[in-house]
Amino acid sequence: MTTYNIALLAGDGTGKEVTDEAVKVLKAVSNKYSFDLNFEPALIGGCAYDKYKTPLPESTLNLAKAADAVLLGAVGDWKYDTLPAEVRPEKALLGIRKELKLFANLRPAAVYPELTSISPLKENVVANTDIMIIRELTGDVYFGTPKGIEVKNGEKYGYNNMCYFESEIRRIAHTAFKVALKRNKKICSVDKANVLDVSRLWREIVTEVSKEYKDVELTHMYVDNAAMQLIRNPKQFDVILTGNIFGDILSDEASMLSGSLGLLPSASLSDAKNAMYEPIHGSAPDLKGKNTVNPIATILSGAMLLKYSFNMNEAHEDIVNAVRKALKDGYRTQDIKQEGTQITGTSQMGDIIKGNIELNN
Ligand code: IPM
Ligand code: MG
Numbered sequence: 001m002t003t004y005n006i007a008l009l010a011g012d013g014t015g016k017e018v019t020d021e022a023v024k025v026l027k028a029v030s031n032k033y034s035f036d037l038n039f040e041p042a043l044i045g046g047c048a049y050d051k052y053k054t055p056l057p058e059s060t061l062n063l064a065k066a067a068d069a070v071l072l073g074a075v076g077d078w079k080y081d082t083l084p085a086e087v088r089p090e091k092a093l094l095g096i097r098k099e100l101k102l103f104a105n106l107r108p109a110a111v112y113p114e115l116t117s118i119s120p121l122k123e124n125v126v127a128n129t130d131i132m133i134i135r136e137l138t139g140d141v142y143f144g145t146p147k148g149i150e151v152k153n154g155e156k157y158g159y160n161n162m163c164y165f166e167s168e169i170r171r172i173a174h175t176a177f178k179v180a181l182k183r184n185k186k187i188c189s190v191d192k193a194n195v196l197d198v199s200r201l202w203r204e205i206v207t208e209v210s211k212e213y214k215d216v217e218l219t220h221m222y223v224d225n226a227a228m229q230l231i232r233n234p235k236q237f238d239v240i241l242t243g244n245i246f247g248d249i250l251s252d253e254a255s256m257l258s259g260s261l262g263l264l265p266s267a268s269l270s271d272a273k274n275a276m277y278e279p280i281h282g283s284a285p286d287l288k289g290k291n292t293v294n295p296i297a298t299i300l301s302g303a304m305l306l307k308y309s310f311n312m313n314e315a316h317e318d319i320v321n322a323v324r325k326a327l328k329d330g331y332r333t334q335d336i337k338q339e340g341t342q343i344t345g346t347s348q349m350g351d352i353i354k355g356n357i358e359l360n361n
Helices: 015-033 046-052 058-066 089-099 113-118 166-181 197-210 223-232 244-258 296-310 313-328 346-359
Strands: 003-011 036-041 069-074 104-110 130-136 148-152 155-159 186-191 217-222 239-242 265-269 275-279
Touching: 003 015, 003 058, 003 296, 015 036, 015 069, 015 296, 015 313, 015 346, 046 089, 058 089, 069 089, 069 296, 104 166, 104 244, 113 313, 130 166, 130 244, 166 186, 166 197, 166 239, 186 197, 186 223, 186 244, 197 217, 217 223, 223 239, 223 244, 239 244, 265 296, 275 296, 296 313, 296 346, 313 346
Parallel strands: 003 036, 003 069, 069 275, 130 239, 186 217, 186 239
Antiparallel strands: 104 130, 104 265, 148 155, 265 275
């Protein structure tokens, strides 16, 4: 039996509650499909800072590098908000993405038929929406230098640098075109080329790469317009390809099409075997220990792990179907509650989804 090593980084806040449920479901799937998952826990974020005075200890990083995949909960808590930027929990997330060279962030925003009515948007606008946002994850203004806060002309001055090498644009563009080939073969590349030089280069390189993928239709859109179009008519999008900061913003916006941040998973991939899977939501420290957060985003991140790291498409589908059956059967966590449905806690939702997987064993 093949054994895969998974670095399990629960992180802060409700991170442990949601990863516990994903582990529960993944274990059920591994039993069913006869493979072994060996979960190795380690600290990341604020909890790591408390113990080691750094949010990303060397030992955690080494474990993540050596693992076949990383499953992450979330990092951050208000109590670390006053820490210097260099040791804030978020720094660990950026650090691990950079160190593992996870340049390709896949954030699917699909609307479940069972949940169309919980979206704050009109049902007919969001129904059947199925978008894959591909966000560049290791460049852009997130990592650009020079950066800092200093005193200039007698006043404080803060600055960051939005920048991309053409090689960085090229490799994420290739990822997007390959993903698009397996979907509806449409990419909308989002930039701000009417204003930013870095975006003009982005557009030039993406267009150049598109010549190698004749079957994929490429369009370009300015980010402000894209933000509007996502709400006006989300069904026009198949794959959205964009840079780090625009992708950060648009993916939070897109989550509202599905109705809750608690539903959206993500995969962060590299050119090598290194890969990390995490919900797109944060650590929700106010909900910690209450057994109320939605574990579905993390459970679906576990499904993406099987698909993208181990090529297990059937097991991936099995988890997605188990989640959908739980929703169809009327089970809901607080964030997605609707009239006539049954509210379940975090661990109960995990149990129900696990039960659905075992059902057709
Ligand atoms: C995300 C988050 C992170 C980001 C934060 C927590 C650093 O918002 O994964 O979208 O900005 O990338
Ligand atoms: Mg974000």
